[in-house]
Amino acid sequence: MSSTTMSDARPxxxxxxxxxxxxxxxxxxxxxxxxxxxxxxxxxxxxxxxxTNLRPLTASxxxxxxxxxxxxxVIEPYLIEDAQVHRIxxxxxxxxxxxxxxxxxxxxxxxxxxxxxxxGNADAVMSxxxxxxxxxxxxxxxxxxxxxxxxxxxxxxxxTQLEQPxxxxxxTVTDPAAAVVTHPRTxxxxxxxxxxxxxxxxxxxxxxxxxxNPVTEIIAGHGAHVDHYREVREGQETWHLGTLGVxxxxxxxxxxxxxxxxxxxxxxxxTGTMEGTxxxxxxxxxxxxxxxxxxxxxxxxxxxxxxxxxxxxxxYILDDASTATFTGRIYVEQDAQKTDAVQTNRNLLLNExxxxxxxxxxxIFADDVKCTHGATIGRLDEDARFYLEARGIxxxxxxxxxxxxxxxxxxxxxAFEALRSRLETILLDxxxxxxxxx
Amino acid sequence: MLSIKNLHASVEDTPILKGINLEIxxxxxxSIMGPNGSGKSTLARVLAGEESYxxxxxxxxxxxxxxxxxxxxxxxREGLFMAFQYxxxxxxxxxxxxxxxxxxxxxEHRGLDELDAYEFLKEVKxxxxxxxxxxxxxxxxxxxxxxxxxxxxxxxxxxxxxxxSMCVLDETDSGLDIDALKxxxxxxxxxxxxxxxxxxxxxxxxxxxxxxxxxxxxLMDGQIVESGDRDLGMKLEEQxxxxxxxxxxxxx
Numbered sequence: 176m177s178s179t180t181m182s183d184a185r186p187x188x189x190x191x192x193x194x195x196x197x198x199x200x201x202x203x204x205x206x207x208x209x210x211x212x213x214x215x216x217x218x219x220x221x222x223x224x225x226x227t228n229l230r231p232l233t234a235s236x237x238x239x240x241x242x243x244x245x246x247x248x249v250i251e252p253y254l255i256e257d258a259q260v261h262r263i264x265x266x267x268x269x270x271x272x273x274x275x276x277x278x279x280x281x282x283x284x285x286x287x288x289x290x291x292x293x294x295g296n297a298d299a300v301m302s303x304x305x306x307x308x309x310x311x312x313x314x315x316x317x318x319x320x321x322x323x324x325x326x327x328x329x330x331x332x333x334x335t336q337l338e339q340p341x342x343x344x345x346x347t348v349t350d351p352a353a354a355v356v357t358h359p360r361t362x363x364x365x366x367x368x369x370x371x372x373x374x375x376x377x378x379x380x381x382x383x384x385x386x387x388n389p390v391t392e393i394i395a396g397h398g399a400h401v402d403h404y405r406e407v408r409e410g411q412e413t414w415h416l417g418t419l420g421v422x423x424x425x426x427x428x429x430x431x432x433x434x435x436x437x438x439x440x441x442x443x444x445x446t447g448t449m450e451g452t453x454x455x456x457x458x459x460x461x462x463x464x465x466x467x468x469x470x471x472x473x474x475x476x477x478x479x480x481x482x483x484x485x486x487x488x489x490x491y492i493l494d495d496a497s498t499a500t501f502t503g504r505i506y507v508e509q510d511a512q513k514t515d516a517v518q519t520n521r522n523l524l525l526n527e528x529x530x531x532x533x534x535x536x537x538x539i540f541a542d543d544v545k546c547t548h549g550a551t552i553g554r555l556d557e558d559a560r561f562y563l564e565a566r567g568i569x570x571x572x573x574x575x576x577x578x579x580x581x582x583x584x585x586x587x588x589x590a591f592e593a594l595r596s597r598l599e600t601i602l603l604d605x606x607x608x609x610x611x612x613x
Numbered sequence: 614m615l616s617i618k619n620l621h622a623s624v625e626d627t628p629i630l631k632g633i634n635l636e637i638x639x640x641x642x643x644s645i646m647g648p649n650g651s652g653k654s655t656l657a658r659v660l661a662g663e664e665s666y667x668x669x670x671x672x673x674x675x676x677x678x679x680x681x682x683x684x685x686x687x688x689x690r691e692g693l694f695m696a697f698q699y700x701x702x703x704x705x706x707x708x709x710x711x712x713x714x715x716x717x718x719x720x721e722h723r724g725l726d727e728l729d730a731y732e733f734l735k736e737v738k739x740x741x742x743x744x745x746x747x748x749x750x751x752x753x754x755x756x757x758x759x760x761x762x763x764x765x766x767x768x769x770x771x772x773x774x775x776x777x778s779m780c781v782l783d784e785t786d787s788g789l790d791i792d793a794l795k796x797x798x799x800x801x802x803x804x805x806x807x808x809x810x811x812x813x814x815x816x817x818x819x820x821x822x823x824x825x826x827x828x829x830x831x832l833m834d835g836q837i838v839e840s841g842d843r844d845l846g847m848k849l850e851e852q853x854x855x856x857x858x859x860x861x862x863x864x865x
Binding site: 587 | 661662663664684685686688689690694695697700701703704705706710711712714715717718719722754755771775
């Protein structure tokens with residue numbers, strides 16, 4: 176491992192040179208690293224990063240996280256209890272066979288790691304990598320692309336139901352001596368008429384400064400149904416700067432939910448593109464801000480064809496001196512008549528020092544569409560609190576219940592019951608007297 | 614049970630209650646009637662402990678203890694229950710979880726064991742039956758999307774679950790059709806016993822045909838201007854509040 180700073184002529188060049196140059200990805204990776212150097216780290220002068228300042232991160236010595244292993248006890252708290260899943264574990268971005276338990280899969284289905292898939296069918300895999308959003312537009316996306324070595328690859332062939340969810344655990348082994356960087360990569364291809372569920376859990380082994388730079392792409396065919404969750408439970412000094420790209424064909428449905436629970440800075444840059452007609456996209460998010468955490472959802476939903484529905488529903492709970500930003504752009508192509516798009520960002524401010532910046536943006540070129548956006552910023556409802564108190568519930572517990580209720584509107588519709596109940600437990604455990612309501 | 618003496622209360626510096634005196638012995642049902650704006654709901658909310666109402670004078674003792682000194686949750690745990698005129702909708706909070714937490718908070722305060730999920734549901738079933746309450750409502754968020762009748766029935770159901778000794782019903786009849794009124798009244802009557810007292814606040818005498826009070830008090834401009842038995846309610850229905858002498862001599 177070598178260390179890299181902004182003062183070096185070519186940041187990450189040494190790390191890059193150590194990668195396998197014979198990989199089918201070698202050219203793409205080189206192009207991506209060049210692109211990263213061309214763009215440089217994003218600054219708050221760019222629109223996409225206006226409210227998220229990376230300087231404190233980029234000022235530190237950053238280096239690609241080395242190969243590492245962790246004990247089973249490290250992943251244990253993050254396993255989903257009482258549920259059968261295909262489990263796949265990546266430590267510092269690399270597949271960990273020993274901790275994974277993929278189990279048996281329906282015929283034709285792949286749940287494996289990219290490095291493997293590239294050996295078998297490099298062209299098919301590569302045709303999808305970076306296809307769901309403009310990776311060249313953002314330095315961090317380019318950087319992820321430059322360092323793709325491994326990652327999760329899910330492929331569900333046409334008319335196939337993957338009944339059990341895939342649970343992928345991205346573990347970052349933090350290092351007190353160096354700020355490590357990981358670039359988790361996930362590619363989910365669900366062909367026509369098929370169905371899959373994937374849960375990503377991102378967490379670290381410690382509270383040392385590090386950068387987790389994950390990119391997930393979902394390619395959903397005609398009539399495909401994909402449920403996707405990303406649970407961000409990183410260390411307290413982790414910069415989790417994630418990207419999600421989604422494309423979908425006709426008639427299908429994609430649901431994705433980002434749960435920003437722990438980390439220093441948590442960004443979710445998402446691009447959802449509805450390339451077909453009659454499709455439904457449901458993007459949700461819950462963010463919990465404490466201490467000086469910063470949360471950034473930067474979303475773009477593209478309606479390219481008629482008769483699609485999209486829903487964006489993002490809720491923030493902001494305590495202490497946490498800050499958050501929400502940017503939601505809905506783009507409607509001229510051809511995308513009868514688009515029905517709704518965007519909502521609701522914020523619960525629990526402390527006078529907490530701040531939120533919310534920016535809805537509509538870009539509409541069709542004339543027969545329904546696009547609405549709404550943002551609210553509020554405090555706990557005193558009438559509701561009094562009602563609870565008048566039933567014998569103490570002030571602090573009543574506050575907790577109302578905060579939980581606010582959050583629960585995002586998670587109560589989670590179809591995967593074991594995950595929903597786990598999230599409920601996580602939320603209630605964080606709230607004073609929350610245990611009363613379990 | 615409940616002893617109110619010279620109670621004065623204001624909202625945002627506007628005096629609403631101007632010296633209320635009322636004694637409600639154990640096991641009695643008292644009704645407060647009065648026109649809009651007379652202070653009926655203010656009285657209910659002051660008793661329940663809502664912060665935006667400021668008590669400027671007087672005292673309220675509940676089972677010999679200073680009620681006004683207690684936080685609202687402590688009042689509830691001590692056995693005071695107010696059925697809200699407008700039950701608050703709380704999206705995202707399951708009625709079942711909320712109610713179990715409330716029941717157990719009250720039980721703990723009274724030195725009783727917590728109800729486990731099974732015991733709680735058994736209790737729920739029994740009490741819901743009396744009120745003809747569809748228990749699937751309990752899987753929904755608190756009061757969310759309930760009809761007016763369902764909300765009021767749910768209030769009385771909560772009352773039954775929390776087993777209070779002093780029940781304050783704040784215009785529980787408002788917004789109810791005659792069938793719902795009967796169900797709610799039956800629910801209340803089923804809870805009447807020699808230890809439990811009720812303060813039934815209403816605009817209309819109609820409710821008192823179903824929940825027959827021991828005493829009726831007329832509240833006007835923040836004071837009780839007349840007290841009597843059940844017949845007083847009938848008289849009000851015939852003559853309206855104009856038939857009651859106004860304490861300040863003004864022609865109401």
